[in-house]
Amino acid sequence: MINSLDIRRIRTMLAVGLASGALALFSACTVTADPGSGPQQEGNCGPDQEYAIGMSQANNAEPYREVMNSDITTAAAAVPGFKVTVADAAQDNSKQVSQVENFITQQIDLLIISPNEAKPLTAVVKKAYDAGIPVIVLDRKVEGDAYTAFIGGDNVAIGKAAGEYYAETLLPDGGKVVEISGLAGSTPAAERAQGFREGIEGNPKIEIVATQSGEWLREKGQSVMDALLKANPDIDAVYAHNDPMAEGAYLAADQAKLADKIKFTGIDALPIPSGGIKAVEQGRLQATFVYATGGREAIDLAKQILIDCKKDVPKSTTLGTEQITKENATEMYGKLGGKG
Structure with a gap:
């Protein structure tokens, strides 16, 4: 005779078995794990299909990001089946997280993201990646490696090239420099600062007398510089992390x-009338360094x-990057596709 304890045991064994079988079936049908590229929705690739691509942009206020968006949408228009939706986070981490969450809910086929800051965006990028959505991290990094691919410049190398230009050409006899940095928490800001310091090591007469964030924006760079000049009226040069701040x-x-x-x-050297190359050509900037958008x-x-x-x-x-001075500005403007 089967007692009540035996009945409970049988029910428990059946429940565990059914749950395990359902989990195995769900795993086999929805996601395949690839060691090289991470999870990706099975069967969701091939020609003659429509693909929804979400582009999560840190902000649309910078000229650099306007050009990046244009590079992405123009390149995507040439690929049959690609449809890109651009979301502007407006330098707001929580807004960007929410926008990526919305893309995940919409079950987009691929996510491109240029994070406003690394740490706050890491978890939601991982969530998209773990959900089987291929993720291309563009320009700015996140922490860890839970993404499909990263595309961007070597910001330490760019900063170092700028520093070496100061040490050898711009201020060979030394001088006082103020640094207007990018948004705190963004990887390019930290790396461009690090590289610059490595670059000027060869000239101990160069001194960085002040550093302040201009948040990548022209207007902020102007207000920051106004304050810096009041405290440091005898400076010799300004190293800005991008052309608008310069x-x-x-x-x-x-x-x-x-x-x-x-x-x-x-830094940026955008080949547009309001970009850094024209500023060098017209004499407002002594140099800029190419920082490709990576959109194409x-x-x-x-x-x-x-x-x-x-x-x-x-x-x-x-x-890659390239140094642009007055000697090669006109040539580089044309080489990089500049018009107007």
């Missing part, structure tokens, strides 16, 4: 009647993943 610093110095006494450099490269990689069904895509792609 231009803002120039405007502040010009208003203080000090622009002719100070040298300015930036991101769409090419998306094509490999979604249409070519390639699983062993490179985990990291480093884009």
Whole structure:
């Protein structure tokens, strides 16, 4: 005779068995794990299909990000089946997290993200990746490696090249420098600062007298420079982490009647009329350094993943740079596709 204890044991064994079987069936049908590229929704690749791509942009206020968005949408328009939706986080980490969560809910086929800051965006990028969505991290990094691929410049190398330019060419006899850095918490800001310090090591007469964040924005760079000049009116140069902040610093110095006494450099070198190359050509900046947007490269990689069904895509792609001064500004503007 079967007693009540035996009945409870049988029920428990049946429940565990059914749950295990359901979990195994769910796992087998929805996601395949690939050691090289991470989880990806099975069967969701190949030609002659429609693909929804979500682009999570840190902000649309910077000219660099406007060009990045344009590079992505233009390249995607040339790929049959690609449809890109761009979400602007407006430099708000929580807003960007929410936008990525929304993309996950919409079950997009691929996510491209340029994080506002690394740490706050890491978890939601991992959530998308673990959900089987291929993730291309563009320009700015997240922590860890829970993504499909990263595409961006070597910001330490760019910063070092800028520092060496100061040490050897711009301020060979030394001088006082103020640094206008990018948004605190973004990886390019930390890496461009680190690289610059490595670059000026060869010239101990160069001194960084102040560092302050301009948050990548021209207007903020101008207000920061105005305050820095009041405290440091005898500076020799401004190392700005991007061209808009360098231009803002120039405007502040010009208003203080000090622009002719100070040298300015930036980073980005966008081939547009309002970009850094034209600022060098016109004499406001002494130099800038190319920092490619990676937008076209991101769409090419998306094509490999979604249409070519390639699983062993490179985990990291480093884009090259080049120093631009007045001597090569006109040539580089044309070489990089500048118009107007």
